[in-house]
Amino acid sequence: xxxxxxxxxxxxxxxxGTAEKSKKLxxxxxxxxxxDWGNLLQDIILQVFKYLPLLDRAHASQVCRNWNxxxxxxxxxxxxxxxxxxxxxxxxxxxxxxxxKQIIKRHSNHLQYVSFKDVFFSQVDSSKESAEAACDILSxxxxxxxxxxxxxxxxxxxxxxxxxxxxxxxxxxxxxxxVANNSDTLKLLKMSSxxxxxxxxxxxxxxRCHGLRELALNYHLxxxxxxxxxxxxxxxRLEHLRIDVVSENPGQTHFHAIQKSSWDAFIRHSPKVNLxxxxxxxxxxxxxxxxxEIPATHLYFGRSVSKDVLGRVGMTCPRLVELVVCANGLRPxxxxxxxxxxxxxxxxxxxxxxxxxSCSAFVEFVKMCGGRLSQLSIMEEVLIPDQKYSLxxxxxxxxxxxxxxxxxxxxxxx
Numbered sequence: 001x002x003x004x005x006x007x008x009x010x011x012x013x014x015x016x017g018t019a020e021k022s023k024k025l026x027x028x029x030x031x032x033x034x035x036d037w038g039n040l041l042q043d044i045i046l047q048v049f050k051y052l053p054l055l056d057r058a059h060a061s062q063v064c065r066n067w068n069x070x071x072x073x074x075x076x077x078x079x080x081x082x083x084x085x086x087x088x089x090x091x092x093x094x095x096x097x098x099x100x101k102q103i104i105k106r107h108s109n110h111l112q113y114v115s116f117k118d119v120f121f122s123q124v125d126s127s128k129e130s131a132e133a134a135c136d137i138l139s140x141x142x143x144x145x146x147x148x149x150x151x152x153x154x155x156x157x158x159x160x161x162x163x164x165x166x167x168x169x170x171x172x173x174x175x176x177x178x179v180a181n182n183s184d185t186l187k188l189l190k191m192s193s194x195x196x197x198x199x200x201x202x203x204x205x206x207x208r209c210h211g212l213r214e215l216a217l218n219y220h221l222x223x224x225x226x227x228x229x230x231x232x233x234x235x236x237r238l239e240h241l242r243i244d245v246v247s248e249n250p251g252q253t254h255f256h257a258i259q260k261s262s263w264d265a266f267i268r269h270s271p272k273v274n275l276x277x278x279x280x281x282x283x284x285x286x287x288x289x290x291x292x293e294i295p296a297t298h299l300y301f302g303r304s305v306s307k308d309v310l311g312r313v314g315m316t317c318p319r320l321v322e323l324v325v326c327a328n329g330l331r332p333x334x335x336x337x338x339x340x341x342x343x344x345x346x347x348x349x350x351x352x353x354x355x356x357x358s359c360s361a362f363v364e365f366v367k368m369c370g371g372r373l374s375q376l377s378i379m380e381e382v383l384i385p386d387q388k389y390s391l392x393x394x395x396x397x398x399x400x401x402x403x404x405x406x407x408x409x410x411x412x413x414x
Contacts, residue, residue, distance in 0.1 A: 045066070072106065199221050210236060219246070240276070241275050244277075255281075260293065273295070286306070293316045293317075297320060297322070304328060310325065310340075314339035327354040333355055359388065
């Protein structure tokens with residue numbers, strides 16, 4: 001009897017536990033079903049909205065009054081990226097021009113960090129109407145107090161050959177309009193692939209925006225006059241200047257030379273400026289560069305660069321902080337590295353890809369630079385064993401001079 005009673009007691013306890021769990025589950029489901037998403041804290045909704053594309057953000061604003069209020073909060077519109085004329089193959093969705101007009105009209109006082117992508121090339125529709133619509137949108141930025149303006153095209157240079165490319169909206173007059181009412185606030189201007197903007201157009205920006213602290217542009221927009229304008233007493237000290245030196249057609253692109261006196265005036269005015277230069281040139285196109293001293297701090301060579309050019313870098317770039325060479329060829333860079341270590345006393349980062357350096361020369365280079373080399377990225381294939389050091393020995397020797405454990409980078413073998 002006791003045994004039977006024990007089983008009944010256990011059975012009853014089990015049923016009571018199951019009933020209690022079912023009750024809690026029903027309560028939880030009822031709570032989730034009755035949760036009012038419209039009453040979420042606005043700070044939480046604001047953070048979610050910042051990650052949404054513009055069109056999705058606009059759709060979400062129609063859910064309820066609370067979400068619509070967040071949609072128009074100034075903090076949501078400090079920084080924004082407008083996307084225009086995206087090709088069908090792009091994963092990005094173009095922002096409808098009418099929606100952009102409404103945003104600029106409603107939030108012109110809030111926009112401070114603005115970027116326009118693919119505004120220069122209409123990859124889908126190169127009609128005159130499309131260009132005029134984009135120009136009309138850009139002209140409304142005169143009502144904003146911008147601190148950052150990015151004018152970026154992801155179109156390939158081959159689009160420059162389209163017959164109606166003359167209708168693209170961004171040129172010298174439109175750029176002048178863009179900066180007209182932002183001369184006191186604009187701090188950063190980034191320009192990429194702007195074939196209808198001339199050096200004179202960028203010079204207008206420098207003459208008007210004396211608070212400009214960061215500037216990024218293609219080399220064809222750089223001029224002696226621009227450097228001198230950035231060096232005037234009215235202009236604040238520039239903190240960052242990025243220059244992209246790009247060639248797509250070997251032998252067909254002419255690169256002008258910048259006078260040494262212009263660089264000297266520029267560096268006297270902004271002695272702490274970071275001058276970053278990206279080179280995507282063919283070897284025969286480097287002739288105008290590194291013929292005299294320039295104040296470059298960061299150099300990136302995206303294509304093969306000759307021993308001669310790297311040798312000139314060591315002679316003409318005493319302010320160099322970082323050097324990245326993607327490829328060189330089959331001739332060892334021993335002398336060039338030693339020269340760079342001797343003359344570039346601020347060098348703290350170097351990366352070498354498809355190059356060759358003898359182990360002895362590399363150890364000597366690290367020994368000369370010492371612990372100031374905070375970044376040392378060298379592929380194992382770059383290092384050539386010699387009579388003094390093998391690949392097994394070199395990491396110990398380099399680690400000793402760096403004051404930390406170091407190994408060369410390995411190429412994945414999967």
